[in-house]
Amino acid sequence: MSKKKISKEKSIRRAKTTTEIAISLVLLGTCAFFIRNSLNHAKTVEPSPYVEQNNNIDIEDPSATTLPDPNQTIYESLSVNTKDKFRGDLILVNKEHQYFGGDEDLVSITDMNYENEINFFSAVDSTYTILKEVYSPMVKMIQDFYDKYQNDTLIIYGSYRTTDFQQELYDNDVANNGGEESTRVAKPGFSEHETGLAFDFSETENNDYQGTGDFEWINANCYKYGFIVRYTSSKEKITGFQNEPWHFRYVGIPHAYYMDANDLCLEEYIKLIGEHPYDKEHLEFSDDKGNEYEVYFVKSDDGNDKTTVPVPAGVRYEISGNNVDGFIVTVYKGQKPIVEEAPTKTFEDASEENTENSTDEGEDDNSEDTDDYSEY
Template identity: 75%
Template sequence: MSKQKISKKKSIRRAKTMTEVVISLVLVGTCGFFVKNTFSNMRDVEASPYFDQTDIEVTTPTDTTVPDPNQTIYESSQVNTTDKFRGDLVLVNEQHQYFGGDEDLVSITDMNYENEVSCYTAVDSTYTILRHVYEPMTKMVQDFYDKYYNDTLIIYGSYRTTEFQQQLYEEDLAQTGDGESTRVAKPGFSEHETGLAFDFTESVNHDYDGTGDFEWINKNCYKYGFVVRYTEEKQRLTKIQNEPWHFRYVGIPHAYYMTTNNLCLEEYIDLVREHPYDKDHLEFSYDGNDYEVYFVASDDGAEKTTVPVPTGTRYEISGNNVDGFIVTVYKGQKPVVEEAPTKSFDDEDTDAEENSTEDTEASEDSSDESSDGEDY
């Protein structure tokens, strides 16, 4: 190959290389120009006046307690303030008078006849008891009979009108010659006027003392809602001598607690008063059932008293005949639907009830009760 041809090829290659270099420089320069213009046109963007620049502190809840689904929820119930004088837990003694007059009474012998009960009887058909007390009283005696086959029990003291109590009181004063009776309560201050109490005697010795076969009744009566109201041990509080024949209905939960804790009714009323609604309630269990008891003071300056009661749970309200109401909660039990509301002192008596009361008073005034073991 000639030297001239080689030089020509070199010249072409050199020219091509130079062209590529120039093009590259142009491209680089162009890019630099655009980059420079871009940066020169850039400026800081101010924060929007609508943006809150305050630091936001994010907190995590510390209370992780899950609400108890079994927690009792309460609602307000309006109760006649005068109803503090009525109920299964009324305290009637020498200091606290009973105010009644519309008791729902039944004849013991008539009820026994209707229900074919022959394990016990009463003196005659004028001996009455509150309707809701008859059933547990009869069940207790029936269970006693089924155990000992002893059918000698007689009810010789039950509901009394104030007029009949006055008669008994005056007869005792005439017999003793004293200015004040120590065996018969003054009219208005006897438990028998409530229809919640009754007395036993028996047809063999006519002297029920709670011993022998009858010891079973005195020891087990709380299972049916009754307490032996007057004992020698509590005489300083009740002001009444030992009366093993006198039984008082208070309801199963209260009878259980009073008996197992050796409390008379006076002591129990005081104890419940120490457990008001807004503080710790009295809670206990018996026979697989849980109970809760608390006190609500009566609003004596108003016609109605607000009593907190549980929702969706069975409960009962009773006056204590002193200063308020006792609420008994049957925890875990459904409310009991009553067929008819209980009458209050503010309700007017029907003519039928008035006639029934007059008939009862007349028949009781004409009857004679045994003077043996006459009690309060």
């Protein structure tokens, strides 16, 4: 009885041990699977063939054979939310591409002017707001204009609009048009003003800003601050809007520079960047201050919540959605990232970086940058 019991216990123990071994083996296997999987995920993305071409050129140089090339860009994967293709400085919002926003980081122009003791321009209404990141470059541009011409007649006549407000404007314009579809006011959901990235100038003398006289300087130099004159008569057929010399849109300095220098409207520029995907030749250029940039496109993975975006390691970059079919990566060559440890950055972090940077440039470094611009 007792013997039987012992043997039973033994067999139970043996069975237990066998089960434990089996479980351990399964666990080990699972661990190995996960480790291998995470290694696969941690693996940096394949370098762009375009980059490899560059390497070949470097290898031909005998002095470069023994040392690693410091100019070689190493890319790594960044996982971003696919729906973030609807956000960022480079989103294309027009009659065909609706804006899907709602969580804009806005500031009151009147409050910010008061806090910063700025009195050389004002908003026509104290409720007017604009994206926080756009406020600083806008003020910097107006400040330089004021310093140059001692002209304090500029007012912000339009800035961020809620979709309800856009609806109101649209309905009024349709009513004034005798019920005809409006050609001057964008349909609600399709106005750049709903993004917080755009504003309209007017002036207190005639309430009619045409970008002429003193103001010609603003329209000619706005690209240096990251703005474009969004609707011009020469691009009317592409944008679908009449000439609006008063409507400025923020896109960031590299892009504003490129569009100005190559006479491209935003529709044409977004199309051009789409022709420079990650695995083909990137768009590379320097601005008139000698800053070098590299820009490329990454299609969004629309079937998945996340899209893998290759980004350069150890170099400052920004990601923006294009509001159409993917992401635009802007590389600030020769500039270190503001936050080290780029691999764990999210899209939100990258946006914060933009904001921090523009704030730094706009407020802390004001005098130095102002000097640079007043040379033009």
